Amino acid sequence: MESIRRLHEEILKREYKAEKQRKEEMRYDQMDCLLLAGEEKTERTIPVCETVFPEKFADLNAVREVLLTPEKQVYALIAPAFMGQFGEGVSPGAIRAALKRAGFSGMVEVAVFADILTLKEALEFDRHVNRDTDFLLTSCCCPVWVSMIRNIYGELVPYMPGAVSPMIAAGRAVKKMHPDAVTVFIGPCLAKKKEAKEPDICDAIDVVLTFQETAMLFEAMGIAPQQMEEDASEHSSGAGRIYARTGGVSEAVVRTVEQLHPGRKIAVRPMQADGGKACKQMIEAIQEGKTEANFFEGMGCVGGCVGGPRALLPREEGSAYVDHYGKEALYQTPLENPYVIELLEKLGFSTVEDFLEKSDLLTRHF
């Protein structure tokens, strides 16, 4: 049995010496993540403002209801596209503080679960792509891409490993550790509202709010994220952080596969498409054998999630923020990231076999 921790330790030995170790120790000192340590309930002070919450904002109303219920623990699960969306210079720590002021018990970066699913996709690639003609489609991120393959190009489903999205993985992990928690996903996407209700995965996320709805919530409650004190607790790698823009999933998988097997005979040859038309053209290229690529990433929105329909920033700006945040990460891949390894163990995965084959939390049957 291949141990995930052993892979992590090997990579640490290979690539990171004293400097990284020093930073890692500092990181552990600062660690106060709700998933590892649990969090205190925050004070709930929400003004009731009927004019800002008309009936048509059903999801906002649902969130307001749970935030007003003192016995509920409500967690915000924020999408990797969040950087820069709530104002220039507003850090993840300030957004966490703003959400806590709003009454959430804590904020989880979904990028950490994008890290976990990057590792899964890299291991799936390693397992399934061993000849020049083998290929895989990424399965985990965009519900528009997934439903396009499932509903229109069913013959390609066998090439798409069954994995849930980072949103669903994050929701399930929070509910595993805090069974009575209410999970609220916050992102730029409308399709995620539908994904959260799909029958085989509807156990993970209770409500989906868009960035626009979340900005309205802050405004209604008089919370200015740019004025909040830092409440820092980030654990994601560069790999998970760049999921939010086109090419991010591919880059993350390329880096992780290279790290797993430097100089692998069949390297990852990625191809990306964003927007419905480009996704269709990429699929036709696969079907007609007109591409040399062996890893295909499709995103429903032009630019990826930073171009999502309810983003607050133009996609080029959102993409620049995401790239900057990715470069700032202390670790660039999930295998380097001690928090990811610890989280995987906490979720019951210590071997590669457990992770790939015995994971109801991360697996989906298409």
Ligand code: SF4
């Ligand atoms: S690319 Fe668009 S549709 Fe797909 S998950 Fe991102 S925001 Fe949603």
